[in-house]
Amino acid sequence: xxxxxxxxxxxxxxxxxxxxxxxxxxxxxxxxxxxxxxxxxxxxxxxxxxxxxxxxxxxxxxxxxxxxxxxxxxxxxxxxxxxxxxxxxxxxxxxxxxxxxxxxxxxxxxxxxx
Amino acid sequence: xxxxxxxxxxxxxxxxxxxxxxxxxxxxxxxxxxxxxxxxxxxxxxxxxxxxxxxxxxxxxxxxxxxxxxxxxxxxxxxxxxxxxxxxxxxxxxxxxxxxxxxxxxxxxxxxxxxx
Numbered sequence: 001x002x003x004x005x006x007x008x009x010x011x012x013x014x015x016x017x018x019x020x021x022x023x024x025x026x027x028x029x030x031x032x033x034x035x036x037x038x039x040x041x042x043x044x045x046x047x048x049x050x051x052x053x054x055x056x057x058x059x060x061x062x063x064x065x066x067x068x069x070x071x072x073x074x075x076x077x078x079x080x081x082x083x084x085x086x087x088x089x090x091x092x093x094x095x096x097x098x099x100x101x102x103x104x105x106x107x108x109x110x111x112x113x114x
Numbered sequence: 115x116x117x118x119x120x121x122x123x124x125x126x127x128x129x130x131x132x133x134x135x136x137x138x139x140x141x142x143x144x145x146x147x148x149x150x151x152x153x154x155x156x157x158x159x160x161x162x163x164x165x166x167x168x169x170x171x172x173x174x175x176x177x178x179x180x181x182x183x184x185x186x187x188x189x190x191x192x193x194x195x196x197x198x199x200x201x202x203x204x205x206x207x208x209x210x211x212x213x214x215x216x217x218x219x220x221x222x223x224x225x226x227x228x229x230x
Contacts, residue, residue, distance in 0.1 A: 031216055042118075042205050042220030043159070056217065089157065095216070103218070105151075105159035 002026075004106035006092050012112045013082045021077045021109045025094030032075050033103065034067055035091040043091055049075060050097060082113045116141045118208050120221035127196055128229050135191045135224045137206030143167075148182065148189045149207040149218065159205065165189060167211075193226075201228045 005024040013019050025032050031050055035043035036059075045059040051072040060067070064083075069075040079086055089110050093103040117140040127133045139148065150162040163173065165182050173180045177197075181190045193200055203225045207218040 033217065035218075040222075042120075042207075042222045043218075044220070045217040048217055056215065059217070091159065093159075097216075102149075102161050102164055104161075107156060107158040110157075 004092055004094050004104050006090075006106040006109050008109060009107065010110050010112075012114060015084060015113055016081050017113075018078065018080045019082055019111065021079075021090050021111070023075045023077070023092030023094075023106060025073065025075070025092070026104055027073075028096070029094035029104075030072075030097035031095040031103075032069055033093040033095075034075070034077050035093065036061075037089040037091055037108070039088070046077070046090075079111075082111075084113050087111055087113045116143075116208050116210065116219045118206050118219055118221035120204075120206055120224050122224045123222070124225045124227070126227040126229055129198060130195050132192060132194050133196055133226065135193075135204050135206075135226065137189045137191065137221060139187050139189065139206070139208050141187075141208060141210070143210050143212075145211045147209045147211065149209065150180065150189075150191050151205045151207060151220075153203040153205060153223070155202075162191075162204075196228045198228045198230050201226060 007022045034046040037043040047057040047067045049069040064080045066078045089108040091108045093105045095101050095103045119138045146167045148165045151159040177194045179192045203223045205223045207220045
């Protein structure tokens with residue numbers, strides 16, 4: 001597609017429920033990133049893939065967060081046993097990779113845990 | 115550790131006024147990239163500019179200009195003759211130039227409101 005597509009756009013989950021957020025990057029983009037943006041804050045890095053390899057997951061806040069990109073294109077961010085503090089916008093970005101190319105961000109998934 | 119500070123939480127100006135958004139960064143690296151992004155109400159982050167730490171030339175793009183001063187670790191953004199469509203949250207971000215480390219460190223953003 002022309003841009004980075006994220007689904008669902010909005011998700012309401014009951015505390016303790018598992019959720020899965022999907023990111024479709026731009027075709028051919030090697031690098032894929034997940035960021036978490038709490039209300040009124042800047043995006044914070046969660047994890048990064050180069051093709052199917054997860055090169056950095058240092059930003060994942062707990063072992064309840066898990067991300068995968070099995071075929072090097074679509075990625076899924078899974079949050080198990082959601083907590084209220086997980087409520088945020090989850091942004092996905094993709095890039096051709098390397099230092100020169102910029103990132104294209106999706107519109108995000110707004111997760112509300114009630 | 116890297117850090118980006120945007121001290122201005124919210125700014126409001128009347129349309130056609132000029133406005134400057136401040137960005138101060140901290141890094142121990144000598145080479146890095148600096149970015150500005152715009153986040154309209156729709157939520158996506160729109161790329162505005164990338165600046166390499168080697169290049170301290172100021173840049174102008176239409177009504178937008180950027181002032182990069184390595185000596186003060188600042189990368190400020192000025193909008194000239196502001197318009198209502200400029201209303202958004204603006205983020206400054208920093209990226210290390212290390213292979214395999216492509217993550218961006220963002221500031222907390224400045225919410226800009228242009229009053230018609």
